Amino acid sequence: DGTHERLESTDLPVGVPGAAGWRSHEVALGPGDLIVTFSDGVLDLYDGTLRAVDRVAELARASASADELVRRITALAAGQANPDDVTVVVLRREA
Secondary structure (H helix, E strand, O other), rough: OOOOOOOOOOOOOOOOOOOOOOOOOOOOOOOOOEEEEEEEHHHHHOOOOOHHHHHHHHHHHOOHHHHHHHHHHHHHHHOOOOOOOEEEEEEEEEO
């Protein structure tokens, strides 16, 4: 339906010392729904703030597949002079 929902987390990122465990979350995905998770380097491709999540959501809506979304984000990173680490994982539920 073109909407997005940000799943909140207060846990430390993977790989950070002291990040021993994480709380789990459950969400129901309908056919065609996506889960997109990414590192802060993706936020830095825009303005570095959480407002950049909306920009990633726009890219997701405009992408025909999970692969296309990953390609679009990595293309943005390739155009940066000194990009931070850029990690993105996209899962799409098929019908």
